[in-house]
Amino acid sequence: MRAVICGAGIAGLALAGRLHNVLGWDVVVLEKAPRPRTEGYMIDFFGPGYDAAEAMGVLPWLEELSYAVSEAAFLDDQGRCRARLGYDRFARLLDGRLLSIMRPDLELALRERLSFAVGLRFGVGPARIDPSLYGIRVTLTDGTVLDADLLVGADGLHSAVRSMVFGEEQRCVRYLGYHTAAFTFDDPHVHAELGDRFCLTDTAERQMGLYGLRDGRVAAFTVHRSADPRRPEDARTALYREYGSLGWLVPRALAGCPPSSRVYYDQVAQTDLPSWSRGRVVLVGDACQAVSLLSGQGASLAIAGAYVLADQLAGTRRVEDALHGYERLWRPVIKERQRAARRTARWFVPESARRLRVRRAALRFAGLPGANRLAGTSLAGKQRPALRQLATVPT
Numbered sequence: 335m336r337a338v339i340c341g342a343g344i345a346g347l348a349l350a351g352r353l354h355n356v357l358g359w360d361v362v363v364l365e366k367a368p369r370p371r372t373e374g375y376m377i378d379f380f381g382p383g384y385d386a387a388e389a390m391g392v393l394p395w396l397e398e399l400s401y402a403v404s405e406a407a408f409l410d411d412q413g414r415c416r417a418r419l420g421y422d423r424f425a426r427l428l429d430g431r432l433l434s435i436m437r438p439d440l441e442l443a444l445r446e447r448l449s450f451a452v453g454l455r456f457g458v459g460p461a462r463i464d465p466s467l468y469g470i471r472v473t474l475t476d477g478t479v480l481d482a483d484l485l486v487g488a489d490g491l492h493s494a495v496r497s498m499v500f501g502e503e504q505r506c507v508r509y510l511g512y513h514t515a516a517f518t519f520d521d522p523h524v525h526a527e528l529g530d531r532f533c534l535t536d537t538a539e540r541q542m543g544l545y546g547l548r549d550g551r552v553a554a555f556t557v558h559r560s561a562d563p564r565r566p567e568d569a570r571t572a573l574y575r576e577y578g579s580l581g582w583l584v585p586r587a588l589a590g591c592p593p594s595s596r597v598y599y600d601q602v603a604q605t606d607l608p609s610w611s612r613g614r615v616v617l618v619g620d621a622c623q624a625v626s627l628l629s630g631q632g633a634s635l636a637i638a639g640a641y642v643l644a645d646q647l648a649g650t651r652r653v654e655d656a657l658h659g660y661e662r663l664w665r666p667v668i669k670e671r672q673r674a675a676r677r678t679a680r681w682f683v684p685e686s687a688r689r690l691r692v693r694r695a696a697l698r699f700a701g702l703p704g705a706n707r708l709a710g711t712s713l714a715g716k717q718r719p720a721l722r723q724l725a726t727v728p729t
Contacts, residue, residue: 336360338472338482340460340495342370345619345636346488347444352390352644354452361452362480366459370445373598374437375516375555376401376532376545383634384431386641395443400433408536408697411581416536417697436553440633463498469614469653484653485615491603493621499612509563510626510679512602515556515573519590524552524583535584538690540576541683542584554587557602557627557683569599602626604672610665611657618643623668628682629675639664
């Protein structure tokens with residue numbers, strides 16, 4: 335059996351490894367970017383993706399690349415801490431099954447675990463998709479033609495495969511009213527002040543987060559409210575416009591912001607479409623299950639979704655039946671996380687000074703005995719079946 339996977343991000347790489355290593359499939363991974371992505375942000379990695387990474391044998395690599403974060407601290411324009419959330423409390427709620435890792439490092443671990451037999455091609459993507467004698471025929475942007483038993487769209491929120499097969503993006507993407515950006519810069523002073531904390535501005539309508547990386551650089555993450563879903567022509571100029579009036583370390587971060595070509599910038603959105611598969615074409619990761627960065631589990635769900643899809647392909651004779659089984663098992667999990675993200679979005683970036691004060695009080699309450707479990711449930715969502723309960727094939 336042969337699979338063509340469009341997208342060399344978290345979901346695509348996880349699925350490629352599982353299909354080849356466990357099922358013995360011939361796999362080709364296509365990525366339209368010319369090289370692996372280095373831009374991205376720090377993620378808290380827990381939940382079903384943690385279980386999947388452990389089952390796939392990649393967890394030791396993730397632990398090696400992870401960061402020890404002591405707390406999330408919210409600071410005002412003078413650098414005074416107004417609220418904090420200790421990571422040790424959150425980790426205890428998850429029985430220690432929590433990692434803080436840069437998204438590009440997570441991709442690196444998955445990519446380095448791929449067999450050399452998996453074809454990984456950068457700078458190319460699908461130009462045309464047609465049914466064929468073998469199941470599906472993909473004509474690439476370089477003119478190459480590939481025949482496969484399965485085509486997977488793992489190419490993210492703005493999926494080309496989804497647009498070609500399932501319909502225009504505006505019919506599948508729900509904008510949540512925010513823009514986000516991420517970049518890295520060099521500033522020893524900022525790096526020293528941050529220490530091992532994840533520091534965020536205690537501000538309404540917009541928020542910048544900063545954390546130090548092990549190589550001495552500083553990573554910045556931003557999210558702000560915007561009624562317009564369109565991305566700006568120049569990301570760096572847009573960041574100056576939105577965050578230029580903030581104090582504390584923000585001016586130094588903006589001064590170190592690289593050119594727009596090296597800034598990750600996108601809208602905050604969720605995907606919602608009637609079906610995740612059509613014939614021998616299936617979607618995985620953000621192409622069909624984007625929960626938004628506000629949920630905190632996008633990367634975890636991407637790996638777990640790929641695991642469930644591969645598991646169904648291993649345990650079901652007909653490819654089409656496997657694709658339907660994957661959606662039947664995994665869609666309820668995604669729907670619940672999307673609902674949770676929409677509920678908590680207003681607290682992620684408070685819209686007013688009053689809501690900002692309420693968030694501070696809630697974070698202080700979370701530090702009280704017994705209350706941290708309530709806060710953890712809000713962050714992690716309702717308990718869902720363990721990944722092994724969704725699997726049919728032994729790990």
